[in-house]
Amino acid sequence: MPLPVTMTVHSIPTLDLEGDKRRTRNGRFKMLMVLLLCAAPVIASYFTYFVIRPDGRTNYGSLITPTRSATDALNLRSLDGQPVPVSTLKGQWLLVAVGPSTCDEACDKRLFVQRQLREMLGREKDRIDRVWLITDGQVPSSALRASADAPPPLTMLLADSAAVAAWLQPEAGHSIEEHMYIVDPMGEWMMRMPVDADPGKVKRDLSKLLRASSFWDQPGR
DSSP, rough: OOOOOOOOOOOOOOOOOHHHHHHHHHHHHHHHHHHHOOOOHHHHHHHHIIIIIIIGGGGGGGGEEEEEEGGGOOOOBBBOOBBBBBGGGSSSSSEEEOOSSSOOHHHHHHHHHHHHHHHHHHGGGGGGEEEEESSSSSSOOOHHHHTTTSSOEEEEEEEHHHHHHHHOOOOTSGGGGGGGEEEHHHHHHHHOTTOOHHHHHHHHHHHHHHHHTTTTSSSSO
């Protein structure tokens, strides 16, 4: 005799909506903590330089607040036209000059001062690189390239002029080419030097920055 068919109804599991929300909050909190830990060394060094130290408020260059990030919108290229990701410039302090490939007398002076400033830093010089952003899309003359390649080498990069102007900003009444700009190892523009800057005073600012960041920034990328 066939057995009767029976059906068993199991309970349907309930959704743990509160648990999901709690896990989402915890995940966001952990991500925020990771980001803060990554940024903490830079924040601490700036705080030490500009707040704790009494002489931090006498910086010669203009402090940029908030800092401005370098992005691939700059469309950086080597002199032979190969793309150069902005990320390859990170990991070093940068002393940046901007201008067309036809470097005039004022441009030549800035590049010379750039070179001398790095040498003036002594044993700390390997923590800073010289960069020239060329904004007219042309390649400098072979003589200028040979001069710029003399030790310590100068990184020459073609860059989109509009993107550079959106990133770096000159002092009111001046052009972007008249200044030198300091970019930190995170790729953040954080200081602008005055027009016809006094090398000794620029060196003082650079020395303070390098000293304040020495516990997290090391030479080389």
